[in-house]
Amino acid sequence: MSEIAQLSPGPRQRHGSSIGQPLTRADGRLKVTGEAIYAADNHPDGLLHAVIVPAKIARGRVVSLDLDAARAHQGVVEIMTPENRPPLAMDPFEKSNPLMFRMHLLSDATVRYAGEPVAVVIAETLEAAKEGAALLAPRYEAETPEVTLDAAAYTPETVGPGQPAEAAKGDVDAGFAAAAQVIEAVYETPPQYHNAMEPHAVVARFDGDSLFLDMPTQGLAMSRMRLAGLFGLTPDNIHIRSPFLGGGFGSKGAVSSPEALGILAAKLTGRPVKLVLAREEMFGPVGHRGQTRQTLRLGLDAAGALTALTHHTRASTSRFDEFIEPSSGVGQSLYKVPALHTAHEGVRLDIGTPSFMRAPGEASGSIALESAIDEAAFAAGMDPLAFRLENYAEVEPISGKPFSSKALKQCYTKAAERFGWAGRPLRSRQMRDEAGRLLGWGMGTAIFPALMFQGNARAVIRRDGTGVMEAGAHDMGQGAWTALAQIAADSLGLTIETLDFRSGTSDLPDAGIAGGSTHTATAGNAIHRAGTAAIDKLTALAVNDESSPLFGAGNVGVVASEGRLTRRDDETASESFADILTRAGLEEIAADGQAAADPSAQEAYAMHAHGAVFAEVAVDPELGQIRVTRLIGAFAAGRVINPRMVESQYLGGMIWGLSFALHEKAVHDRRSGRIVNANFAEYRVPVNADIQGLEAILVPEEDPHVNPLGIKGVGEIGITGTAAAIANAIFHATGKRVRSFPIGLAEVL
Amino acid sequence: MNRFVCLRPTSVAEAVAAASEPGSAYLAAGTNLLDLMKGGVARPARLVDVTHLPGLGAIETLSDGAMRIGALVKNSTLAYDAAFSARFPAVAEALLSGASAQLRNAATVGGNLLQRTRCPYFYDTASACNKRAPGSGCDAIGGANEGHAVLGFSDHCIATHPSDFCVALTALGAIVEIEGEGGRRDVPITDFYRLPGDTPEKETVLSPGEMVVAMRLPADSTAFSANQRYLKVRERTSYAFAVVSAAAALRLEDGRIAEARLALGGVAAKPWRAEEAEARLAGRHANRAAFEEAADLTFAAAKPSGDNSYKITLGRRLVTRALLLAAAGTPDHLPALPASPFAETPAGVLPEGVAHV
Incomplete structure (x- = not known):
């Protein structure tokens, strides 16, 4: 794997630690020069x-x-x-x-x-x-063959990766009975197929x-x-x-x-x-996002507060295996509601088995929930943002637990200000651009759980003062080579240039799956622990050695930085890693680290990343062609390791949300069951010209509970919120509520 | 691999002789043919590579003001040719609204005339398709056919022609120059394509071995340069085939239409010239009422071939818009989003107040 040794170290200017610095991609040069070796x-x-x-x-x-x-x-x-x-x-x-x-x-x-x-x-x-x-x-x-959701349904035992198919809280019937009005709507999302650039x-x-x-x-x-x-x-x-990986997206x-x-x-x-x-x-054997038909029911009191919410999903699976898109889950955690019920049913079709596709459940579920919330706000005669604030959840609705952190209000505020949301007309069809095209503004709330798998890493400090971090992690293009190396460098008190970060092979310690927006949290915390453990060993050598300037510093502690240990209370008492190891006669010291979710924190807190996305669309008033002219999202996801990479994840997610709203759909021939648009000309994803204004705001958020580094995931949340924001903007522009996705021009004509 | 002969003749006459053998296909840039071969849709026994033939790469202005374009001129070269785009701005706009920059840099004018339909059943060799396998049937009928024809289709085929370029050429009355074993002949582009009837596999009037060597825009077609547009509705802003498109060109005299030219894409197996609508517009004031009348006339005989009745509604509105844009005048510069409804639009073209959407 000599090609990995040539990873570029990124810009040299750093300020303090590596974490938080917007380093460019370590593998960027290899990729743009074609030297990166793919499978x-x-x-x-x-x-x-x-x-x-x-x-x-x-x-x-x-x-x-x-x-x-x-x-x-x-x-x-x-x-x-x-x-x-x-x-x-x-x-x-x-x-x-x-x-x-x-x-x-x-x-x-x-x-x-x-x-x-x-x-x-x-x-x-x-x-x-x-x-x-x-x-x-x-x-x-x-x-x-049977390829539509009209076939007979059954009740699955679990959905997604083993989640309960059904969840409930409170008395839903009483909630609807107490409602001043009830909104009910059915939303359909199509089958979508993973199409990473690299097959x-x-x-x-x-x-x-x-x-x-x-x-x-x-x-x-x-x-x-x-x-x-x-x-x-x-x-x-x-x-x-x-x-x-030239993209994975779950497949x-x-x-x-x-x-x-x-x-x-x-x-x-x-x-x-x-x-x-x-x-x-x-298009078949490597998974896809199953099609769904989702029924939302929302009860509202006279002030616009939710009295009950039900979210029922019918989703496809194959005849020989089961993966039910867990779309109804998203409603369990987002809005304050005294009674809620979420459920799923499956339909067995003659299709390949659906599987995890970027934000499985959250993407398809949030487009339905956030559309329904927009419908409810409209029915209540309220601004969609005011409506969401009225129904803001201070504790997780389904569990009653407090959130480990939740900067959603700041996300609403920052994105709304940047977008210029204030003064938006409540009614639709009120705005036009200079040429006379209909304009609409819509919004959606983004949410994604902060999960963790188990991960391992191994750290080595070498006699020459450099370090090695080994973690069998995965760079799917998201920037793991870069962000994990930043964590590794800080954990070992080294500059990133003096660290040899090894990753991407199965012979290295298992750093956990790159999925569920968990990878930086899982691998990163394992790396942090391994590096910290190695520094602890090095510190023990120094503070117990009479000839070290750090002798006896055990009680006050030392700080590791730039290849040196320094007394916490005396900057002049310092010694290099190399000197410590040389005097000890050691070639290197090594330590392992492991990270996993903390069960007690999980028991005590609900953990999610949040965001708010605002969209402006222009719609040709006669021809129906739709263009998203502005998309602004603000997201809070705990500590940001590399703001450049994180912004890219948000932007990429938002583009996928746009794709969900307007473009992506696999079309089956109902007679043969074959997909008729299994190519990049006809399975549409957005092109550059579809992306006009696109902006992601990183909202600071400190989370002391999710994991030692305070990291939540950023890989998938950008889709959630965005897709519905666009659909809601189309309603605001045209007055037409399209509930079947993607929204094409035929639907608004 | 599937063995085939690839010949590289050095003259047009040699090429024609070679391609007259059964099972032959001309190869220019291959932007369409190679995809078809890879998918097993086309399996020619011999390819006659014309890319090195001399004399087919020129853009010429003839003494009468007509322009002649060699078959091997690249799409992008033609679109950016100053003399050409000044005379035929809608053709340049159509060219630049098609495919991607990379494809336009490779694709040739002659090849564009002969590109095949995007009907998914034509591409899927497991489906019945009379165009690919004559007599096998048409699985597009009753299938996924939102994008299919609303004019000129038959019980044997409901596919559409995918070209943008040819729509503008059709509006302006281009002449296709053809060379075959019997010599050279000129065919107006409106006669070049066939409707499917019961032989959808026969898409043009070309005989075996006949080769498109050039196309000409006649002198009278230069009279429309001040008022012409190409407009294309598609499901994303770029890199998509037309749902429906229209090329509209007007010769205006004192606010009245002296002569109109109108052709549509995405509605039929060939670029659809709307001659009745053109005739109806002659002598009329250039206003929305006249244009809507022309649009209704254009689609008077239209009917859905499947789940595509929206294309008739859309087509009418698109024709009206294209004519309004043409009447508003050719823009000084090609728009950054060529042929898009989201290109800069002059005031007054879009309806105020009540709209259809």
């Missing part, structure tokens, strides 16, 4: 190329494959089908935890969704593999009992455990390199069937194999 860039000797053969029906079975024609094609080496797929050490259908997904790895001829791999063609070149796949020409017995890819090579993988993953340790189980290997014998957390098939292809052929998904192959 699919690897070409071990003897490499074969594999392609999956995606099913062209959504339900039924494969009745024939033209193996002879495919095999006869020059360059085709092997064709993997249910007949010759190498045995696995465990059934890929087994599922022992909610972060695992059931896989069909060529187990039989059944087809369960369009795009399911029905064979793998392995060849000397990619071209030969593709042509072999075409020649295979599967024939099917097709049954009529799923694996380069797999067996060497005896060892398996070497280049594979982008958001969970190195989790992937290793899953593959160890499938292939009957000890985890230590699986070596995964994932230095950079690269669990190992999905294409990667497992690529590894099986290497096993079958005894040669290294590369398998990279084509763009259209991303």
